[in-house]
Amino acid sequence: MPLLAALAVSASLTLGPAASPPAARDPGVLLRGKVVTMNDAGDVWPDAGLWIRSGRIEAVVRAGSPLPAGARSARVVESGGVIYPGLIDLHNHPAHAAYPLMPVGKAYEDRYEWRFYDDAYDRRITYSEFVLASPDYYDLAAELGRYGEYKALAGGTTSLQGADDGLPSSARGCLVRNVETADVGPRRAVSRVDLGRDAREWADLARAQKDGVLVLHLAEGTGERMADEYRAVERSGLVGPRLVAVHGVGLTADQLGDMAARGAGLVWSPLSNFLLYGTTTDVAAAKAAGLDVSLAPDWAPSGSKSVLGELKVADLVNKHRLNGLFTDRELAQAVTRNPARALGWDRRAGRLAAGYVPDLVVLDDRNADPYRNLIEATEENVRLVSVAGDMLYGDEPVMARARATPDVEPAARFPGDRVKVMAGDCPGTDLPPMPLTETRDRLQRALAMDPRFLLDRVGPKPESVRRIRAELARCPGGEPPGELTPPDIQRVLSCRLGLPFEETRLSALTTYEDPEWMNRLVANPNLPAYLKALPDYYRRQ
Ligand SMILES: [Zn+2]
Structure with missing residues (x-):
């Protein structure tokens, strides 16, 4: 074998299972734009292109470089924007994406207070969820899961954690990748909301971690009870590179340092923390300890609509509470390469390079600094979203160029007749088509009981x-x-x-379409004053 061919073979072997098919087949797409690689060097290439074929990035083509031979017949799509790796949401509960932001009247100490002892929460969420999903009532489990995916896509998310495995579409990764089922890395994630209550349950968590990466809610709240949760997890031998702790609000600086020393990961969800507890995780201590922090929105009832929204929250917290501790690039890493690394996906996702998965989001180019551009982008600025090379969501004209088939439907309309369209099919699965319009209508009728x-x-x-x-x-x-x-x-x-508990409106796909979300947010008594500036990001420029 000639040396060059041998190198190519070994490169494709180390880059994972997606070997190149013969060039005579589908030539793929050449997506042009400014490419933000999120690689170690922080390379950003204007007027570049991504050659995408058969579910992988074949090449990143820089301005002035010759096209690889196989790319010459690829369909050229001018995105007109900035291309980023798709956002990885490492903390969500997509089955609850349909719910509006909860009105909250007090600061809770920890999650047990509202989850188990608040009657309003039961009727607003737990019982409603039962009625919506149960096959004996509205039987909309599939719609609930699918709506979570639609909302993720509208915010540029291409991988999602927390899909309820009882919901058919979400568990199987119909549109976005589910970190619990996708085979991007050597292991899959195993998500758990609750710690062990007895020896058997702790053993179950340890078993789950043996097979995968355990994404575990931990210390969601303040007080000694939360610091004790860490001690329990530590005693059970779960702290290590295969632990991703979600929240960690109540973790001490020593505990965060211990996690860093043992290679564990942390997911930070500041908006949800502030809305429920009036405070958030000590991410300054986490950073000082060298802990990789991922940023994610938690869920619709007490969080941002997507990772894109949570970036603005982190930006304000960073400015006003952390004195600019994180650079803009670091915040961008917290929604791309950091979650990829936490999942063990860092050789195939979370950045843009040959051999990586073509999960990406294209945004309007509004700010010369590409990381600031990402932080300040809203759902309006999302031009295109691709999962595994399938162009699933974006501006109508961009989608018309990017997608081989015209099977899309209008999803959101912004001023100036800027229409986003969504592809509702589930490529590669036998899941039934479930148009967004119909999904929204069914969920709204059920929420209205x-x-x-x-x-x-x-x-x-x-x-x-x-x-x-x-x-x-x-x-x-x-x-x-x-x-x-x-x-x-x-x-x-x-x-x-005890239903209906109150009039409940479906949480809209985007922040722009949902003034009630903003009203409830700024009315929340636990929100620090500086977070009331959040609507400013959404004012049109
Ligand atoms: Zn959560």
Whole structure:
């Protein structure tokens, strides 16, 4: 074998399983724009291009460099923007993406206070979730999962943590990659919200970590009870390179230092922390200890709509509370290469280079500094999002050039008739198409506890009707003699679950479309004054 060919073979072997197909097949796409590589050197190449073919980046072509032979017949797509690695969201609960921001009336000490002892939370989230997802009620588990993916894409996210494995589309990574199921790195993530309560549960966590990277909620709140959580995790032998701690609000500087020394990762979700607890993680101590910090939004009921939104929160916290401790480039790393490294994906994701996955987001070029440009971009500025080379979301004209097939639907409309379109199919899966418009409509009707819609959903399912009748038998008025009617449905929801609790509007896809999100945010009593400047990022320039 000639030396050059041998080198090429060994390069493709070390770069993972996506070997190049014969060049005669699909020539792929040459996506042109300013390329922000997020590599170690911080290279940014204007007027460059990414040659994308068969689910991988074949080459990054710099201005003035000759095109690789195979790329000459590739379809050229002028993005007109700045190309970044797709954002990796290492802390979310996409099944809850449909919910609006919760009104919060007080500062909680820790997550156990609102999760287990707050009746409003139960009725607003837990019971609503049951009614929306249960096959005997609205049966919208698939829609809930898919909506979480749609929202992620609208914010430039290409990989998502926290998909509930009970939800069919999200667990299988219909549109975005799920870190729990994607095979980008040598291991998959295993996500857990709760610590062990007994020896058996701790052993289960240890077993999960043996096979994968354990992404674990830890010390979400303040006080000694939270610092104790770390001691328990430490005693169970879980602290190491295969632990990613989510939140860590209550971790001491020593504990953060210990995590760094042992190679563990940390995910920071400042907005959710401030809204619920009035404070956040000691990321200054984390940084001083050399801990890699990833930034992620937590979830819709108490967080940003996406990683892109959370970047603005981090920017304000960095400016006003941390005295500019993080550079703009470091904040950009916290949503790209840091989460990739935490997952063990750093040789194939989180930056743009040959051999890496073509997960990327293209943004408007509004600021000469590419990292500031990312931090200040809103959903309006998202021109294109690609997952594995599939162009799934973006501006209508860019998508028309980038996507081989025209199977998209309008997703959001910004002033000046700037329309974003979404591709709702699930490439490579047998999941049914689920148009965004229909998904939104179904979820909104269910959130409004529309009784007729529930009857439509359960009508063809005699077993579900039987179960609802059995529930009614336990309510005042008892089981109805005839067919179920809308008042019967209202009666069972009210009597068994205390629903509807309040008027609930579907959380819109983008921040721009959702003034209620901003109103509830600035009304939150736990929010530091400087975070009330958050709407400024969304004022149109
Ligand atoms: Zn969480």
